[in-house]
Amino acid sequence: MDEKKYAQLEQQTSPKTPLLRNVIFAFLTGGTICLIGQFVALFYMVFFDFTERTASNPTVATMVFFAMLLTGFGYYKNLGQFGGAGSAVPITGFGNAVISAAIEHKSEGYVLGVGGNMFKLAGSVILFGVFSAFAVALVKTILVKLGIVSW
Numbered sequence: 784m785d786e787k788k789y790a791q792l793e794q795q796t797s798p799k800t801p802l803l804r805n806v807i808f809a810f811l812t813g814g815t816i817c818l819i820g821q822f823v824a825l826f827y828m829v830f831f832d833f834t835e836r837t838a839s840n841p842t843v844a845t846m847v848f849f850a851m852l853l854t855g856f857g858y859y860k861n862l863g864q865f866g867g868a869g870s871a872v873p874i875t876g877f878g879n880a881v882i883s884a885a886i887e888h889k890s891e892g893y894v895l896g897v898g899g900n901m902f903k904l905a906g907s908v909i910l911f912g913v914f915s916a917f918a919v920a921l922v923k924t925i926l927v928k929l930g931i932v933s934w
Contacts, residue, residue: 805867812866816873820846843874850878855886881905 784792823845827838853859859879863870870876885901902909926932 808865809867809869812862812869813872814869816846816870816875819849820873846874847878850875851882854879854882877905877908880908 820842824835824838824842827833827841828835831841833841850859853862859870859875863879870879881901881904884903884905885897888896888900890896891900923932923934927934
C-alpha cells in the first residue's frame, strides 16, 4: 500500500474531530477559570484592602494553590478532559503541571522523585519568565539612563 492510499484509508476510518465543540468548551473552561480568578482578586480588594495592582500577586498564588488542590484530589484531570486547552492556558495549568509531575514520581522518593521531576515541565516556564524579566528590566534601565523614557 502506498502513502496516498494509506492517507485516504486513514482519513476514512479516523473519527472526525469536533473542532467547534472543542473550541467552545476550551473557551468556557478558560473563561470560567479567569472569572473565578477575578472573584478572588475582588475578594482581596474588598476584604484585605488591596489595590487592583497589589491584589494580582496573591490572586495568582491562590489560583495556583486551587489548581494544585484540584490536581491532588484528581479533579483537574476531569476539567482538562472537558475543557482541553482552556484548562491549560491560565496560570492554573502551571500549578497542575508541577503537581502532576510530583505525584507521578512520588514512588521514587521525595528528593529524587518529587524534587527532581516536579520542575521538568515547569522549569522551562520559570527559566523563560526569569530571563524575560531580566531582559525587560535591562532594556528599561538602558532607556531610562539614556533619557529616552522616564518612569
